[in-house]
Amino acid sequence: MAEQFRPGTGAELAAELGAATADHLETATEETLCLLRAAGVQPVLLPGSVFRAGRRDYPPARLMVELGLAIVVATDFNPGFVPIAVHAIPFSRWPAWRWD
Secondary structure, three states: OOOOOOOOOOHHHHHHHOOOEEEOOOOOOHHHHHHHHHHOOEEEEOHHHHHHOOOOOOOOHHHHHHOOOOOEEOOOOEOOOEOOHHHHHHHHHHHHHHOO
8 A cells, every 4th residue: 555545655665675566556646656667666556445435536547657657457356445346347447447
């Protein structure tokens, strides 16, 4: 959960460590995204968790694309937070089509 609720809480560390991916980037800044790009870290977007948490702040997906990051969209399916398996995959695609 790199930057789920506030910036500066993990994405920079993911870049520093050369992680393969970083998820929950809802509050990631352009500076942080540039660090991820430079380190070759792929952002993982989890729209189901944003929706389930009742939040309105989706990750800056368009900025990620503009910066040349290859985005991964995932379900965040887990019994504790996004427990509806039959809807997890189709639902995860829906916000991906409309992110700005």
